[in-house]
Amino acid sequence: MAKEATAPTLYTVAAPPHWHCGRTVTGVMQQYILALVPAAVMAVVYYGLPALRVMALSCATAVAVEALCCRVMDRESSVDDFHAVLVGLLLAFLLPAMAPWWLVVMGSALAIIIGKMFFGGLGGNPLCPAVVGWAIVALSWKTQADPDAMVLSTMLVNPLTQLKYLGLEAAGQVSLTDMLLGRQLGGLGATQVLALFAGGFYLISRGLLRCYVPLAFLAGVLLAGLAFSLADPGAQPGPLFHLFTGSVVLAAFFLATDPSSSPVTRPGMVAFGLTAGVMTVLIRVYGIYPDGTPFAVLFAALFTPVFDLLRPKPFGAR
């Protein structure tokens, strides 16, 4: 027949829906990295090339280790989705600018291997990979991962350690404006509060980040901080001090919101954010760490399956 002579035109056959919002994993990761650029620039402004060195080394290690993992696991390489770069950058943000190279490599590699690839890659990880990497190196090499011990050639002080060891008065030497602008010692990117706020709100305004976790996290920190400062105004700083110090803002917008380790329902996200926020202040007040934020994020993520039970009744259910 004549029909067989001409090759049939091939059309795409796929399940509905045939439209898509256009948001892809690669696109989202690129936007997240873009949102971190202001903080990275600020970090270089305050700490110079050493900060750039840590960030570059961390990102490069993460990508290389993920590529290697994919090869060992005999599966298609997933480095082209930019998630490894994001993990590397977030880990670098938590480390001191003067961290030794082996610590950065160690943290970045462990973040990818133990934080992500052990669980099958993106989507399977039960905890935020960057925080896992940071927690392992911070507990294993306390001195080298501690900004107070490593960054000596600076006039910046860490308000959290001042508060922990010298009291409220010493902590008061860093004004809130200084904290906002990043003039405080800490993780190289985590302390760039204003830049991180800008990045976070950029993502929210683009619809790439849901506001529930970040706002609940910040609300949790503020509420708990307010409660403690009201209970003991002589020894405890105000809630804004807790908000602008340590890695609270980084955690609220970028660490706690790690998609696969955070809940998916609205009430779950709010409960998750509040838990992590309150836990941050609790660790700061009662714990041995001046800044408990990353640990609070890990703690809350452990309860994500429980928070996911907070889901609405389905349509038509009684």
Add this chain to the structure above:
Amino acid sequence: MTKPTFSLLTGDSGPVQAGPESGVVRIPLRGHSTKTIKKKEAVNPGTLVAGHPGPSVGDAHSPVRGVVTDINDFEIVITAGTPRPTPGRPAEPGAPDVEPVSLDGLSRDDLKKALKGLGVSPSAFLKAPTLIVNGLNPEPGTGVAEVLLAQCKATLEKGLSVAQRLVEPATVLLAVPAGSSATLAACTAKPVAPVYPNSLDPLVVKALTGKESMGGVTVVSVMDLYGLGRVAETGLPLTETVLTVGGKALVVKVGTPLADVLELAGIAPAPGDRVVAGGPLRGQAVAALDRGVAKGDYALTVVPEAAFPPVTDKACINCGECALVCPSRILPGFVSRFVEFKMFDKAKDYHIEACMECGLCGYVCTARRPLLQFIRLGKQTLELQASALTACRLQGE
């Protein structure tokens, strides 16, 4: 890439136009196993070609004059345009090809039987205290309901009077897009926000009655009502459907190849594009354009290949966008993963059956997973398991 809009208002679609005249029609069969014609037999418009064994599914009729050239399980192919055959019927010019059937004065059961014989499925008109006419466009960019309400009011009202005899409702409501002044006789018009997925039957029922349950309510689309009205007007079998293609509303004969419809609308799909029988969110993509238009098709949509990122088999990243957008308030991400790993009982625990199949989860999925497909697979598997279980129980008794 332009962001798709979910508004259910399409604006002016122009007058309802006649569809293409095709040389070959392919009447799709959906379980119509009782074939009443043979190959090479001549048929007239309205000749019964295949009956459905069930009492609630309408029979299939030829929309054209021609000769049957192929019969298989899926379609009956008729080549149109041959001289009029006259087996047992004198060839008078202008005489009707089949005797019109009057629906007046029939009892409810006889009416159902008559409608089945005329190609209308009576199952759409179950007895209920409330009858809701869903006057919203079914999907974005699919203006067929709007056009019918504006231009074919008389036919719709005729259909509604027959539907009322079948449903025997105490109240009849008409769901119209908010701001529209469309009305039908004997209906109370109620506004619904014209944004997808509000056009889905369960959500229309919720908007009009406040209940999240279809119990005691029969929902009829204006497309169904139009078909019923045409049958009531002419007394002839239903062999056409009204569909939106390229922003126009066409009355297309059942079985018309999609290629002819697209040609008339001036759309030439390129290789790799998706040609969808139905709307962009719920329609079925077709592999070949020689497939015939089916009864009940309300749109023909072409989605260019490059417009959207392709579907992948990547893992769920648990971002939760699907759960936030789901009108059934289930967790499509969780359910799809349960189905993916064959944990069907778990999918049931997560209320897979509540899904209305709106397709929004797949629309927002960051990982571009075929979420609706997973949910349909899960539902079907659970149904098969349940029916197998029932069969076992019956055997045990």
